[in-house]
Structures are given as structure tokens and as C-alpha cells.
Amino acid sequence: MEFEGPSQSFVDEIIIAENVHKWFGEFEALRGVDLRVKPGEVIVILGPSGSGKSTFIRCLNRLEEHQEGRIIMDGIELSHDIRNIQEVRREVGMVFQQFNLFPHLTVLENITLAPINVRKWTRDHAEELAMKWLTRVGIPEQAHKYPGQLSGGQQQRVAMARTLTMQPKILLFDEPTSALDPEMIKEVLDVMRDLARSGYTIIAVTHEMGFAREVADRIIFMDAGKIVEENTPENFYNNPKEERTKLFLNQILQH
Amino acid sequence: MTTNEELTTPKAIGRGFNWQLFLQDNLTGSWMQTVTVLLLAIITGSYVYGKYEELPIVTAVVVALWILGIVSIIVSEIFHKPTAVSRWLKQNLLTSFANSLLTLFVVLVLVSAVNGIWQWSYVNANFNPAETAPEFRSANGATWGVLWGARKLLMTGWLEPIHSWRVWLGLGFILIMWLFTYITSRPALKEKLRVARMVLNGFWLLSPVVLYILLAGISEGAYNVTGTITGVAVLGAIYALLWSQKVIPFSWGSIIGTVVAWPLLYTIWWFIGNSGQFPPIDPDKWGGLLLTLIIASSVIVLAFPLGMILALARRSEVFGVPAWLIWPVAVAATLWGFTTTPELLATSRNLVEQIMSFWPVIILAIAYMIHRVFNGNIVAGVGTTFIELIRSVPLITLLFMGIVMAPFFSGEGVSIPKPWLVIVGYTLFSSAYMAEAIRGGLQAIPKGQYEASDALGFNGSQKMRFIILPQALRIVIPAIVGQFIGAFKSSSLVSIVGLFDFLGINRSIVSNPAWLGLRLELYVFMAIIYFTGSFLMSSYSRKLEVQLGLGDR
Numbered sequence: 001m002e003f004e005g006p007s008q009s010f011v012d013e014i015i016i017a018e019n020v021h022k023w024f025g026e027f028e029a030l031r032g033v034d035l036r037v038k039p040g041e042v043i044v045i046l047g048p049s050g051s052g053k054s055t056f057i058r059c060l061n062r063l064e065e066h067q068e069g070r071i072i073m074d075g076i077e078l079s080h081d082i083r084n085i086q087e088v089r090r091e092v093g094m095v096f097q098q099f100n101l102f103p104h105l106t107v108l109e110n111i112t113l114a115p116i117n118v119r120k121w122t123r124d125h126a127e128e129l130a131m132k133w134l135t136r137v138g139i140p141e142q143a144h145k146y147p148g149q150l151s152g153g154q155q156q157r158v159a160m161a162r163t164l165t166m167q168p169k170i171l172l173f174d175e176p177t178s179a180l181d182p183e184m185i186k187e188v189l190d191v192m193r194d195l196a197r198s199g200y201t202i203i204a205v206t207h208e209m210g211f212a213r214e215v216a217d218r219i220i221f222m223d224a225g226k227i228v229e230e231n232t233p234e235n236f237y238n239n240p241k242e243e244r245t246k247l248f249l250n251q252i253l254q255h
Numbered sequence: 256m257t258t259n260e261e262l263t264t265p266k267a268i269g270r271g272f273n274w275q276l277f278l279q280d281n282l283t284g285s286w287m288q289t290v291t292v293l294l295l296a297i298i299t300g301s302y303v304y305g306k307y308e309e310l311p312i313v314t315a316v317v318v319a320l321w322i323l324g325i326v327s328i329i330v331s332e333i334f335h336k337p338t339a340v341s342r343w344l345k346q347n348l349l350t351s352f353a354n355s356l357l358t359l360f361v362v363l364v365l366v367s368a369v370n371g372i373w374q375w376s377y378v379n380a381n382f383n384p385a386e387t388a389p390e391f392r393s394a395n396g397a398t399w400g401v402l403w404g405a406r407k408l409l410m411t412g413w414l415e416p417i418h419s420w421r422v423w424l425g426l427g428f429i430l431i432m433w434l435f436t437y438i439t440s441r442p443a444l445k446e447k448l449r450v451a452r453m454v455l456n457g458f459w460l461l462s463p464v465v466l467y468i469l470l471a472g473i474s475e476g477a478y479n480v481t482g483t484i485t486g487v488a489v490l491g492a493i494y495a496l497l498w499s500q501k502v503i504p505f506s507w508g509s510i511i512g513t514v515v516a517w518p519l520l521y522t523i524w525w526f527i528g529n530s531g532q533f534p535p536i537d538p539d540k541w542g543g544l545l546l547t548l549i550i551a552s553s554v555i556v557l558a559f560p561l562g563m564i565l566a567l568a569r570r571s572e573v574f575g576v577p578a579w580l581i582w583p584v585a586v587a588a589t590l591w592g593f594t595t596t597p598e599l600l601a602t603s604r605n606l607v608e609q610i611m612s613f614w615p616v617i618i619l620a621i622a623y624m625i626h627r628v629f630n631g632n633i634v635a636g637v638g639t640t641f642i643e644l645i646r647s648v649p650l651i652t653l654l655f656m657g658i659v660m661a662p663f664f665s666g667e668g669v670s671i672p673k674p675w676l677v678i679v680g681y682t683l684f685s686s687a688y689m690a691e692a693i694r695g696g697l698q699a700i701p702k703g704q705y706e707a708s709d710a711l712g713f714n715g716s717q718k719m720r721f722i723i724l725p726q727a728l729r730i731v732i733p734a735i736v737g738q739f740i741g742a743f744k745s746s747s748l749v750s751i752v753g754l755f756d757f758l759g760i761n762r763s764i765v766s767n768p769a770w771l772g773l774r775l776e777l778y779v780f781m782a783i784i785y786f787t788g789s790f791l792m793s794s795y796s797r798k799l800e801v802q803l804g805l806g807d808r
């Protein structure tokens with residue numbers, strides 16, 4: 001099942017993060033992160049708990065504010081200008097670990113609310129596209145249910161459809177499968193694989209090794225607020241460069 | 256695990272009736288139990304005896320039924336054939352000795368209470384409105400005639416009878432609106448009657464104006480051209496602001512509608528006024544149920560949006576005015592303020608006035624608060640201060656202040672009718688509590704809801720309108736309806752500041768020679784009305800919760 005991908009981007013590097021620093025009060029969560037991503041690249045971020053993975057990708061759509069360095073998304077620099085932030089958020093979709101669906105709205109309303117009010121589409125157009133995406137993630141028959149009536153895997157797929165209906169160019173995934181039961185993980189990973197292959201620029205925080213090996217162009221390993229190693233999946237798992245990486249891999253592979 | 260089962264299952268459950276166990280359970284189990292049961296038996300026995308003297312037949316029937324119940328249980332236990340009735344009796348009324356005695360006691364109390372009410376309100380009662388004077392009254396019966404005789408006072412107070420039709424019209428208007436709303440919100444018709452529902456909502460929005468015209472009236476006067484132009488300018492400015500903030504999209508239809516709306520409505524208003532059909536009514540003449548309903552519904556309608564604004568203000572994170580701006584402005588204002596001090600000092604008559612002439616230090620204190628406590632967030636500062644101030648003052652004080660202090664603010668010769676002042680005071684009071692309830696709802700919304708809305712690109716007001724408020728308000732429906740019911744019932748407090756609302760009108764009714772002292776009848780009637788109103792509101796709130804709770808399934 002092949003669908004159309006994201007709309008074309010006209011920049012060489014769709015994500016540019018330069019020397020990004022972020023403090024939570026006294027605590028420095030990001031200590032100079034550099035990352036450049038080309039359109040269509042799929043990046044997987046790994047690292048121990050508390051290493052700043054979530055903080056970093058949340059800086060990319062300004063859910064967190066960085067205090068030093070520059071972040072340029074699809075040619076727009078994230079600054080205090082609220083209009084820039086709004087514009088970036090229209091191009092960048094995010095999928096959360098806890099789904100964060102709106103419980104008081106039906107699945108279809110969840111998906112079409114932003115397209116109608118942010119993108120200013122007509123209801124018909126928004127619903128048409130919403131149904132298309134629901135079909136693509138495999139649950140068109142759930143359109144008129146409420147989130148509370150769906151399984152975790154179904155909810156996460158609705159969350160993806162909600163993000164994708166906004167037609168973003170960049171997708172950020174923050175551990176989208178770690179709140180799911182094992183049998184539901186696969187259905188979500190299948191969608192993610194599908195998206196990775198159809199040309200979206202993706203940054204995913206995930207510990208799913210199969211996914212990383214199969215579709216990632218690069219794997220980034222973070223520790224203590226810094227990028228420690230950047231490598232191809234093959235090399236990352238088979239002969240990592242850094243001691244810290246080896247230690248981490250040993251720990252997660254033991255399980 | 257057979258050993259475990261053997262241990263936990265009691266062995267001695269035979270089919271036969273065990274007298275020893277039975278007595279132990281009911282009477283001889285403990286010292287306290289024996290005494291309690293004996294005491295209960297003595298009390299119940301003497302009460303039954305007393306009642307038997309008073310109401311022989313009723314008491315005999317109750318006791319006979321009680322004995323019959325016990326016998327039926329005993330029989331069914333002995334023959335192991337419990338019937339539905341005996342099982343129910345055993346489980347609910349006659350569980351043990353003590354419970355059986357209590358049942359008898361309580362049933363007798365209830366029966367005699369019902370009997371007493373029946374005797375007073377019907378058997379011995381006098382229903383003739385013409386026979387309310389003391390010589391017609393029976394010693395232990397109600398004199399219901401007062402309700403009919405005093406109906407005008409009870410319902411509308413001192414409103415002149417020539418205006419009564421306006422009240423009826425207003426009532427009819429509201430009832431018809433309700434009826435239509437009810438019909439059009441039936442699930443089967445909801446989609447088909449979309450347009451009708453919109454028209455109806457428009458009428459609901461207009462209904463305060465309609466009711467104002469009916470109940471307060473409009474005075475005649477010249478056409479106010481300046482006011483009209485100002486109105487158009489204000490509406491246009493609001494439109495421009497909303498449009499520039501991207502809250503509403505631009506369209507020629509909507510802008511023409513906005514500009515024309517004000518002159519159109521004002522012209523209609525002016526024509527109605529000059530037609531002389533609805534001459535002004537002095538609000539101080541309102542009274543009785545009419546006044547109670549006007550106060551309660553105004554407070555409800557005004558306090559809810561005000562409370563919402565206050566709650567949002569208190570939680571807002573905008574407008575961080577930096578310290579370098581706060582302090583220079585504050586110091587400048589203080590210095591300017593001190594220029595008045597020499598004059599005030601010269602004219603002050605006592606120590607208090609001398610101290611008060613140094614009032615500008617308050618500006619510094621406020622600046623310190625805004626800087627330190629609220630981090631420069633003036634919106635949150637104002638909201639929080641207002642809420643806390645209002646909540647730390649009793650309602651009565653607010654009402655008194657409103658009425659006593661209004662003349663100082665309203666200028667020479669203008670006297671604002673008391674009901675308006677009371678409505679303002681009560682609305683401020685109610686909105687502070689409403690704000691806190693709504694804030695509670697806002698705090699219950701998980702952080703993820705805000706983040707998901709941000710990530711999808713909603714702006715601040717959209718996020719509130721579509722995501723946060725619908726969920727928060729649903730959580731606080733019980734608290735808000737509690738406030739509404741409170742506003743309805745506690746509006747009787749206004750009788751303390753000299754208004755004659757539904758409860759307060761009592762005083763003037765019972766001082767009429769024909770109805771002297773007929774308090775009980777009036778209070779019973781009022782209790783019924785208050786109960787009905789409150790009950791309707793709370794059952795509507797439960798219905799609303801179920802309707803809005805769909806998403807939680």
C-alpha cells in the first residue's frame with residue numbers, strides 16, 4: 001500500500017541544530033547539541049534515561065525553549081517570535097508516548113480540529129483527508145468512537161493520523177511504543193515504517209532495535225545532554241566507536 | 256490446596272435452626288448488646304403505648320403488620336421455604352432484635368408525622384381566601400387562604416397591577432423558549448433543525464434585553480447620535496482586534512453585520528421606548544418571587560463568564576512586565592502622588608487622616624507585590640487579588656457596602672435602585688467562588704493536553720476554547736451548579752439590606768391584620784418553591800453531566 005509522501009522541501013538541510021543548550025533552572029539538560037538532517041532522512045535517537053532525548057526533540061517544536069544556540073526548521077529559525085513558532089508547528093508533527101488524544105472529542109473530531117481551525121480548511125476537505133489517514137493506519141471503522149473506547153495501539157494510530165492530517169514535513173516521535181502492550185507495538189511500528197519509506201523526515205526516540213536497523217539512516221546516541229556517537233545502524237550495533245555506547249548496548253541487549 | 260479450604264470453611268453450618276447461635280447473635284453476644292436491646296425494647300414499648308392512646312387504629316395496624324412480618328420470617332426459617340417477601344423483610348427491616356425494634360419505632364414515628372401533617376394541612380385546614388382573619392382559624396389547621404390572598408405580594412411585591420401583564424409576557428417568553436429548546440434538542444431532530452437551533456440561540460442571547468424591556472422598561476428620549484457613533488466605533492475596533500489576532504477570519508458579510516448591528520439594535524430600542532408601550536418600572540417596586548428570580552438569574556448569567564475570565568486571568572502566564580519597567584513607573588507615580596500630601600496634611604483633622612495623607616506608599620506596596628509575588632504578571636496579580644479579597648469578605652458585608660457606598664460613586668442626585676446594587680455585589684461575590692471552582696477544573700487537565708494542542712499549532716485562545724475549557728467545565732459542572740443553587744437560595748439574604756424578595760416579603764404579609772401571624776403556611780409554601788427550583792437545577796446538572804460525559808466512556 002503506497003501513499004503519497006510529504007510535500008517537497010526546498011532546503012538542503014531541513015533541520016539544523018547548532019550548539020543547543022537548555023537549562024531547567026540550575027540543571028543543564030542539553031549541553032551543546034549539534035545535528036543536521038536532510039529532507040527525507042530518518043534518525044533514531046538512543047540513550048539512557050534522563051540523557052535529554054525528549055528535551056532535545058521537544059526543543060525542535062518549541063514545547064521547550066532552548067537558551068543558547070540556534071534551531072532552524074525548514075528554513076525558519078525558532079526564536080521568541082510567536083509567528084515563527086506557529087509556522088514551524090504547522091510543519092512539524094509530534095507523536096507522544098502517552099498519545100494525548102482529546103478525550104472529549106470523537107476520533108474524527110480529534111483529527112479534523114486542527115486542520116479546520118489552524119490550516120483553515122473546510123470541514124469536508126479535512127474529513128476526507130482524515131478518513132484517508134485513518135484508512136492508512138488501518139482503523140477507518142473507529143472514526144466515530146471516542147478515544148476512551150479504543151485500545152492503546154489504536155489510540156496511538158489515531159494520534160498519528162491526527163498529526164499526519166496536518167500535512168507536516170517533519171515527524172517527531174517520542175517513544176511512541178513504550179506505553180503499549182507488546183502485541184500492540186507491532187501495529188504502531190508498521191505505520192512508522194510505512195511513513196519512513198514514504199519520504200518523511202523523521203526523528204524518533206525509540207528503543208525498538210528492529211525499527212532502527214531496518215529504516216534508520218543514522219543512529220544518534222545521547223548521554224548527559226550531549227551527542228556521544230553518531231553512526232549507521234549497522235556499525236552502531238555491530239562495532240560502536242565509543243566506550244559509553246558499548247556499555248549502553250551491553251545493558252539493553254542483556255534483556 | 257485442600258488443607259487451606261478446610262481451614263477457612265466453617266464446619267458448623269447445619270440445616271437445623273441453632274437457638275444458641277441465634278441468641279448469641281441477637282441478644283447475649285455481649286454485655287452492651289443485651290443492654291442496648293433491652294433499652295430499645297423499653298423505649299419502643301412505651302412509645303407504642305403512648306401512640307396507641309393517641310391513634311389506636313393506626314398503631315394497632317402497624318404493630319399487627321410488624322408481628323405478622325416476624326411470624327412469617329420464623330415460619331419460613333422453620334420450614335426452609337423463604338418467600339420473596341419474607342426474604343426482603345429479613346434482609347432490610349427485621350435483620351436482628353435491635354433492628355426489628357428500631358423498625359417498629361421509626362415506622363410509628365413516620366406514620367404519626369405523616370398523620371400530623373395530613374391533619375394540619377388538609378383535615379383541619381381552611382382553604383377559603385376570605386376567611387383568614389384570626390376568628391376563622393382552627394387551632395391545629397392551616398389557613399391556606401393567605402397564599403391566594405397575598406398572591407400578588409408573594410409573586411411580584413409592590414409592582415403596580417397595571418404592569419402585571421409584562422411579567423406574564425416575560426414568563427410566557429421564557430417558557431416558550433424553553434419548550435422550543437427542549438424540542439429542538441431531541442436527538443432525532445438535532446441535525447435536521449440546525450437552523451432553527453441557531454435562531455433559537457440568537458433569541459436566548461437577546462433574552463436579557465427582552466426581559467429588561469419587559470420588567471424594567473425604557474424611558475422616552477431624544478435619539479442619541481453620539482452614542483450610536485461611539486457604539487459603531489467600539490464594535491469596529493473589537494472586530495479589528497479579533498481579526499488581527501486571527502481569532503475570526505475576514506469577510507465582508509461579517510464586517511457589515513458588525514457595523515450595522517449597533518445602530519439597528521439601538522434604533523429598535525429607541526422606537527420601543529418612544530412607543531410608550533413599556534414605560535419604566537421602578538426596580539425598587541420589584542418584590543417577591545419576581546425579585547428573587549431576577550437577582551438569581553442575573554447573578555447566574557453574569558457570574559459565570561466573569562468567573563471564567565478571573566480563573567483564566569489567575570492562571571495566565573502572559574504579560575511578564577519586567578522589573579525595570581515596574582519600578583520607574585511605580586516610583587514616578589508615588590512621587591506624583593506625594594504632591595497631594597502637603598495639602599491633605601494641612602486639612603486633616605485627626606491622626607487617621609494624617610496617616611492617610613501618605614497614601615502613595617500603597618503604590619510602592621502594589622509594585623512590590625506585582626514584582627515579587629506575581630513576577631510581573633499583572634493579569635494574574637489583578638485576578639488573584641480580586642478573588643482573594645472578595646472571598647475574604649462575607650456576602651452581607653459586600654451587599655451593605657454596595658448599598659451604603661454607591662451614593663459616593665454615583666454622583667449628585669443620581670440614586671441607583673437597590674436591586675442593581677445588590678446584583679452587582681452578589682455577582683462579584685459569586686464570580687470569585689466560580690473562578691476558584693473553574694480553576695480547579697483547569698488544574699485537573701493533564702499537561703499532555705496542552706502539549707498536544709501546542710504541537711498541533713493551536714494558538715492560545717483556540718487551545719482554551721476547543722481543548723481545555725470544554726474538559727475543565729465538564730469537571731466543574733457539579734460545583735458550578737452548586738453555585739447556581741446557592742445564588743437562588745442565598746438571594747434571600749437581600750432582605751437584610753431592605754429588599755423584599757420572596758422570603759423577605761413574609762414580613763409585610765404577616766403584618767397585615769387579615770394575615771397576622773400566618774408564618775407557617777407561608778414558610779411551607781416557600782420551602783416547596785425553593786425545593787422545586789433547586790431540585791430542577793440539580794437534576795438538570797446530572798443530565799448535563801451524562802450528556803457531556805460521552806467522551807469518558
Ligand SMILES: Nc1ncnc2c1ncn2[C@@H]1O[C@H](COP(=O)(O)OP(=O)(O)OP(=O)(O)O)[C@@H](O)[C@H]1O
Pocket residue numbers: 024027029047048049050051052053054055056
Ligand atoms: N520540566 C522539567 N523541569 C526540570 N527538569 C527537567 C524537566 N524535564 C526534564 N528534566 C530533566 O532533564 C533531564 C533530561 O530529561 P529528558 O526527559 O529529556 O530525558 P530522556 O532522555 O527523554 O529520558 P527518558 O528515556 O527517561 O524519557 C532529566 O534529568 C530530567 O530530570
Ligand SMILES: [Mg+2]
Pocket residue numbers: 053054055174175
Ligand atoms: Mg523521554
